[in-house]
Amino acid sequence: MSATSVFGMGINVLDVTLIIHTTLPLSNEQYVQEIGRVGYLGQGSKAIIFYSRGDIRTLLVIIGGGQEKKIMLMALYTDSIYECRQQLTYQSFQWFQWLYDPPILQCMICDNCLRREKDTPSIYDAQSEAVRMIRIVIWGLLYAVLIKA
Numbered sequence: 001m002s003a004t005s006v007f008g009m010g011i012n013v014l015d016v017t018l019i020i021h022t023t024l025p026l027s028n029e030q031y032v033q034e035i036g037r038v039g040y041l042g043q044g045s046k047a048i049i050f051y052s053r054g055d056i057r058t059l060l061v062i063i064g065g066g067q068e069k070k071i072m073l074m075a076l077y078t079d080s081i082y083e084c085r086q087q088l089t090y091q092s093f094q095w096f097q098w099l100y101d102p103p104i105l106q107c108m109i110c111d112n113c114l115r116r117e118k119d120t121p122s123i124y125d126a127q128s129e130a131v132r133m134i135r136i137v138i139w140g141l142l143y144a145v146l147i148k149a
């Protein structure tokens with residue numbers, strides 16, 4: 001087990017299987033570079049980010065200076081629950097987009113792709129319930145007005 005804050009400078013350990021971030025990485029580029037240190041030997045590996053909304057605010061205040069878009073893209077990456085993480089990563093690399101047109105397909109192996117397959121999110125049309133609720137409110141208001149009058 002190793003703990004370091006110098007992944008950007010490289011580490012000389014080949015059997016890294018778990019990387020834990022205790023705050024939001026500054027950008028997707030930095031994050032990909034850091035998690036690229038796992039799985040050198042072909043073994044399964046995981047990357048976990050622990051962060052809070054306060055981390056985003058802190059980074060925006062400390063870093064700022066034109067880096068807001070990178071920080072917000074990283075926050076989008078970490079907050080997503082159904083969007084493919086591989087697609088989100090490629091989308092954040094603007095220099096990479098001209099290489100791949102049409103866009104990258106969903107990877108179907110990241111946690112979000114697996115969650116999407118398991119949950120099968122569906123869209124529920126609640127129009128009739130909404131119309132019924134609006135009618136109830138309107139009739140309630142009319143009734144209140146008529147009772148007062």
Ligand SMILES: [Zn+2]
Nearest residue numbers: 084107110113
């Ligand atoms: Zn995916």
